[in-house]
Amino acid sequence: MMLMAHFSPMGVKKVPTRSSVGLILGENVFARLNIPNSVVSAVDGYAVLSESTANASPQRPVVLEKQGYVWVNTGSMVPPPFDSVVMVEDVSRWDDGTVVVYRASPKGQNLRYLGEDVMSNQLLAFEGDQITPQLASLLISAGVLELKAIPKPRILFIPTGEEIVGDDALINGIMKPGDVLESNSILVTGYLERCGYRVDVHSSILSDNVDELRGVLKRAVMDDYHVILISGGSAKGLRDVSAEALKDGLLFRWLLMKPGRPAIGASFDGCPVIVLPGFPSSSLVVLLTVVVPFLNHLSGKPPMTYFESLDIEPWETQLLHRMSSSPGMEEWVKAKVVKMGDQALLWPLGGGSSSLFSLGEADGLACIPSSSVELDKGDKVRFYPLVHLDLARRCLLQGSDDPALQMLAAIAKGKGGEVVVKRTGSMGGVLALARGEAHAATCHILDPDTGIYNDPLIKRLDPHGLWCRTILFYREQGFILARGNPRGVKGIRDLVRDDIRIVNRQPGAGTRILLDHLLEKDGISRDGVKGYNDLCVSHLDAAARVLAGAADVALGVKSAADALGLDFIPIAEEPYELVYHSAYLDHPGIMALMEAALDPKWRSIVDRMGGYRWP
Numbered sequence: 001m002m003l004m005a006h007f008s009p010m011g012v013k014k015v016p017t018r019s020s021v022g023l024i025l026g027e028n029v030f031a032r033l034n035i036p037n038s039v040v041s042a043v044d045g046y047a048v049l050s051e052s053t054a055n056a057s058p059q060r061p062v063v064l065e066k067q068g069y070v071w072v073n074t075g076s077m078v079p080p081p082f083d084s085v086v087m088v089e090d091v092s093r094w095d096d097g098t099v100v101v102y103r104a105s106p107k108g109q110n111l112r113y114l115g116e117d118v119m120s121n122q123l124l125a126f127e128g129d130q131i132t133p134q135l136a137s138l139l140i141s142a143g144v145l146e147l148k149a150i151p152k153p154r155i156l157f158i159p160t161g162e163e164i165v166g167d168d169a170l171i172n173g174i175m176k177p178g179d180v181l182e183s184n185s186i187l188v189t190g191y192l193e194r195c196g197y198r199v200d201v202h203s204s205i206l207s208d209n210v211d212e213l214r215g216v217l218k219r220a221v222m223d224d225y226h227v228i229l230i231s232g233g234s235a236k237g238l239r240d241v242s243a244e245a246l247k248d249g250l251l252f253r254w255l256l257m258k259p260g261r262p263a264i265g266a267s268f269d270g271c272p273v274i275v276l277p278g279f280p281s282s283s284l285v286v287l288l289t290v291v292v293p294f295l296n297h298l299s300g301k302p303p304m305t306y307f308e309s310l311d312i313e314p315w316e317t318q319l320l321h322r323m324s325s326s327p328g329m330e331e332w333v334k335a336k337v338v339k340m341g342d343q344a345l346l347w348p349l350g351g352g353s354s355s356l357f358s359l360g361e362a363d364g365l366a367c368i369p370s371s372s373v374e375l376d377k378g379d380k381v382r383f384y385p386l387v388h389l390d391l392a393r394r395c396l397l398q399g400s401d402d403p404a405l406q407m408l409a410a411i412a413k414g415k416g417g418e419v420v421v422k423r424t425g426s427m428g429g430v431l432a433l434a435r436g437e438a439h440a441a442t443c444h445i446l447d448p449d450t451g452i453y454n455d456p457l458i459k460r461l462d463p464h465g466l467w468c469r470t471i472l473f474y475r476e477q478g479f480i481l482a483r484g485n486p487r488g489v490k491g492i493r494d495l496v497r498d499d500i501r502i503v504n505r506q507p508g509a510g511t512r513i514l515l516d517h518l519l520e521k522d523g524i525s526r527d528g529v530k531g532y533n534d535l536c537v538s539h540l541d542a543a544a545r546v547l548a549g550a551a552d553v554a555l556g557v558k559s560a561a562d563a564l565g566l567d568f569i570p571i572a573e574e575p576y577e578l579v580y581h582s583a584y585l586d587h588p589g590i591m592a593l594m595e596a597a598l599d600p601k602w603r604s605i606v607d608r609m610g611g612y613r614w615p
Contacts, residue, residue, distance in 0.1 A: 001294070001303070002251045003265045007272050009300045010226065012148045017139050020131045022196040023149035024300035029125040032143030034115035041072040042110045046091055046099060047082035050107040058102045066097045078111060085110035118142050130301065150300035153226035155199045157188050158216060160206040160232045160242070161278060183356070184231045184276070184283050191287055195309050197295055199229075208233065213245040221269045227295065228271060232278035234262045242275040249273075256370065258331045259353035260285040272298075281353035285332045285365070307384045314367070314382040317346035320437060322377050325368040334362035337383060338420055339391035340436060346383055347422065363389055394418040395439035395589025399429020400510050401538040402475065402576060403559045404606045405442065408593070411602045417592025423537050425509035427457075433579060434461045439590060440580035442472070444510040448517045453575050468585070470578045472597055476558040476611040477514060478570040480543050485567045487552050492518045492571075495553060501531040503542050503551035511539070514572065515555045540564075558611025573613070 012026030041047065046069040056062040072078055072085060087110065090103040118124070124142060125135055131149065139147065164182045169175045182205055189199045206212055213230070220228050233242035234253075243253060246266035253264050259282035264275035274291055276283040288306035297303040307314070317337055325331045334349040346366055351358030364385040368375070375381070393416065397409075401423045409419040419440075424432060429441030447456040458467065481489055487500060494500055505512040519526060526532050531551055536542050542554035543564045561568040578597070584590045596602055606612050 001290075003272055003274070003290075003294050004297045004303060006251055006267060007294075007298065010150050010153060010298050013151055014146055015149050015151060017136055017145055017147055020147060020149055021133050021136050023131050023151065025125055025127050025129045025131060026148040026150055026300075027127050028123060029139060029144055029147055031118050031120055031122045031124055033118075033141075034120050035118035035141055036075075036112055036114065036116065038077045038114060040112050041074060041076050041078050041085045042112050043085060043087050044074050045072065045085045045087045045110065046070065046101075047072045047078045047085050048101070048105060049082060050084040050105055050109070053084070053086065053101050053103075053105045056101045056104045061092075062101045064099050064101060069099055083107045083111075128300070152197060153295060153298045154224060155192070155197060155227045155229065155295070156202060156220045156223075156225040157185055157199050157229045158202045158206060158213075158220075158231065159185055160208065160213065160230060162208050164205050164232070166205060184278070184280060187280060187284055188229060188231070188276070188287060191284070191306060192292070192295070195292055195295070195306060200225075208241050210241045210245045213241060217245065217268050217271075217273065221271045225271065226298065228268070228273045229291065230273065230275045231283065232276075234264045234275040234277050246273060246275070255286075255290070256329050257285065257289070258326050258329050260289075260332070261329075263290065265290075277353070279353040280356055281334060281359050284359065288365075289332070312384060314384050315344055317344040317366070317381050317383045319375055319377055319379050319381055320345045320347040323348055323375050325372050325375065327373045328370050330370045331368040333366045333368060334358050335366040335383060336361070336363045336420060336422075337385075337389065337391065338394055338396040338439075340396070340439075344383070344391065345396075345437065346381055363387060390418070393588040393592075394420055395584070395587055395593065396420050396422060396437075397429075397440045397442065397593070398422045398424045398432040398438040399440075399442035400426040400444055400576065402442070402557060403540055403563065404473070404602075404609060404612065407605050408472075408596050408602055411599050412589070412592040412596040415592040415595050415599075417587075417589035419589055419593050425506055425537075426513070427508035427510070430457060430461055430579060431508075433467070433581065439584050439587060440578060440593065442576065442578055444475075444574045444576050446510070446514050446517055446574070448513075448520070454577050454579075458579065466582050467579050468582055470594070470597065471575045471615045472578050473576050473606065474573050474613040474615065475576050476568075476570050477511065477555065477572045477574055478558060478561075478568050480546050480554045480556045480561040481567040481569065482546055482549070482552065483565060483567055485569075489553055489569065491569075492522050492524065495519075496524055496528045498530075500552050501534075502529060502553045502555075503534050503536055503545040504532050505542070505555075506535050506537055509537075510574075511555050514574070518571070559609040562610045568611075575615075 048069045052068055053062050084105040084107055086101055086105045092100040159182045163178055163180050165179045166182055185201045192199050230242050233240045243264055246268060249267035251265040254261050255263050260277060262277050263286045266273045276286050292306040293303035335346050337344050337346050349358040349362055364383055367382045397419050405421055409421055412419045426443035426445045430443050432438040433441040443454055445454050445457050495502055539556040539560035542556045543560040543566055545551040546554050546566055547564045558568050580590055
């Protein structure tokens with residue numbers, strides 16, 4: 001790595017031992033005191049002369065007067081001339097101060113002698129050792145109050161960007177459309193603190209101005225910062241000024257890695273500077289795989305990644321479905337994991353490197369090597385967890401989306417299980433259940449020939465009747481329209497008008513199956529419907545497209561329209577069904593899910609959402 005080749009580890013300096021935990025020793029360390037530094041007791045009891053207890057036994061106890069003993073705690077000095085300690089369990093003490101000893105205590109019993117643990121001038125630690133809390137405790141006890149070590153670098157994080165604003169913009173009500181609250185500092189400080197590095201965040205967010213950035217960099221160097229991290233401005237846009245500010249000291253620009261490719265490494269007045277891409281996922285990947293190893297290098301440690309630094313071992317997982325990767329480039333993919341039987345299954349999350357939601361819900365990162373381009377379902381993938389995972393309590397629910405479903409999963413989490421929802425559409429959900437790739441599925445699949453929901457398909461997929469089925473609720477499906485219905489939409493035939501554009505759902509979604517049935521019933525060709533191939537994967541996403549004016553009509557549930565204040569024309573009421581294999585009846589996730597479905601709290605929430613009816 002060019003940064004490590006250009007910058008050597010920091011120099012050794014004297015530091016107080018009490019603040020040295022995590023540092024690398026710059027010298028061998030020797031004890032200055034004996035431990036213990038006198039003869040001490042190894043137990044709570046009475047210090048005595050051994051000869052005075054020589055014949056003591058339970059049958060013939062020995063009575064000692066006050067001057068014949070002294071009480072000592074564990075670790076207390078045993079004063080001369082006493083040469084033994086009787087455990088408190090072997091003694092009775094009378095009110096007059098005499099003690100009765102029931103067991104002989106030979107010379108040296110329960111004593112620790114001078115230097116028994118550590119001798120003065122004994123070698124305690126080697127140059128290059130990392131100082132752990134227990135080592136620091138030993139060194140202080142041995143009189144080493146100061147030592148030579150490689151200090152941790154002082155780090156400054158500088159947020160930049162014309163569109164980036166601080167919390168005060170929201171608090172004071174001055175946020176404008178297009179403004180983005182600064183949040184990358186939380187990623188940087190949080191993850192680096194886990195590795196033992198403290199980060200100072202610059203007091204202001206810099207605009208996209210080269211001179212302003214250079215001025216802040218100069219002040220940071222004068223303030224003795226050892227590493228400077230800049231957020232944003234690393235790409236090649238007109239407002240990406242970091243490269244221009246650092247052009248005289250560029251060491252690298254762009255990496256063969258995704259996300260995180262537009263990263264920059266540079267030297268500014270002799271100080272290392274790393275520019276993190278502005279998108280959160282890109283910033284995180286560069287932080288974990290580039291910044292952490294470099295900070296470890298400066299601190300005298302092996303240049304380990306974040307995962308190696310915290311002893312996070314990769315898991316061997318299998319892909320739940322096929323995926324592609326960029327050729328010739330290492331790729332880190334946000335992912336979720338579930339356990340089916342003895343196998344951990346992984347699937348990548350969408351949203352791109354700018355998506356905070358997918359980053360927030362990710363269990364960790366999957367590493368796809370640069371040699372891989374097309375990965376098939378079942379291929380092995382290395383997965384690095386970022387959170388604690390209890391896969392034994394987690395169930396995977398694939399299938400139909402509904403706004404009420406996430407609330408159901410939230411309530412199930414409070415009942416001892418965890419439900420992970422993968423929105424694959426009704427058809428995708430029941431097919432995944434049939435393949436053994438889900439613990440449960442949700443569906444509302446209309447059979448066009450019979451007009452019956454769910455039964456015909458489920459009977460074909462489950463001929464032996466091993467699946468358990470529960471109707472969670474009935475819900476209203478209809479046209480979601482802009483408030484006031486400005487296009488005057490009345491029914492299905494309006495979808496072929498030249499001034500109407502729809503947004504559709506993904507193939508296999510129950511809502512799309514319903515739309516196709518309605519179109520076919522009225523003899524309408526899909527080719528005549530504008531936007532038929534514009535897809536989204538949730539009802540709220542579809543409603544948001546209508547709200548934004550990207551579509552005039554979306555087929556979806558009433559609760560999604562109500563949530564965004566949109567108009568709604570009812571088309572059908574359909575059963576929304578939960579299906580799971582009987583083999584999972586005692587799975588903690590399924591049990592929690594079924595208990596949550598009967599919880600009055602969830603039902604009250606659904607009632608307030610509108611557009612639902614209980615079976």
